[in-house]
Amino acid sequence: MKIGIVSDSHGSTRAIDRMLSHPAAEGVTLWLHAGDITPDAEYLAMVTEGKAKVRYVAGNSDWPEPGARYDDVVEAVGHRIF
Template sequence: MRIGIISDTHDNHRGVRRAIEIFAEGGVECVLHAGDMTAPATAALFTELRCCRFVAVMGNCDADRVSLRGTVEAFGGEAYESCFDGSIDGRTVFMAHIPHSVRRAADSQAYDLVVYGHTHHQDVHRVGKTLIVNPGSARNWMAADGHVAIVDLADMSVTFESLV
């Protein structure tokens, strides 16, 4: 199974639409959003995902959490307050927005994949068996493009895709 990872969209509707296209073209079956969608209108764009599980965590810029959660749940997505701790296609996954809990999750060796956002910088590394991924920001304030990541759960490989 291939999963798409996006974070820090910060109401960048153009970037979200492009990410959805990339995920569809890449055969993604699940999308993880690691926080900072910002507004319910941005969350609503993810209704365009077809036959795809959507899991989101709240970030520090997600002020109207009740509306965001309601929007995500209205299209069948899952929205979690601070972290997601679950299973995707037989892999154990932990996702949070702020990276302070990432090290503890990775060190526990209880997870195959740990996802985070917040820093706006791409990161891929391993701690033992655990793959840690930050896709970077879907809205890059300093440059023309943002990025998303695609993880193939079969071999735990990661690719980054530009949103330009």
């Protein structure tokens, strides 16, 4: 399993698209988005649907975001990531 970590995209879907076009993003099956801005993580989930799972939490620029998670524990390949 290859895990990608991203944060602080601040509303730029163009930045998400550029990130995904980078060779290092090839083969990522789990993306962890650490906030700022949660709709960016939803966009990431939409454009990677069927290729990768996306888990995300809200960041400091997302506060207060109704229904947003501010922490999460992800279990992947026998490891727990907080």
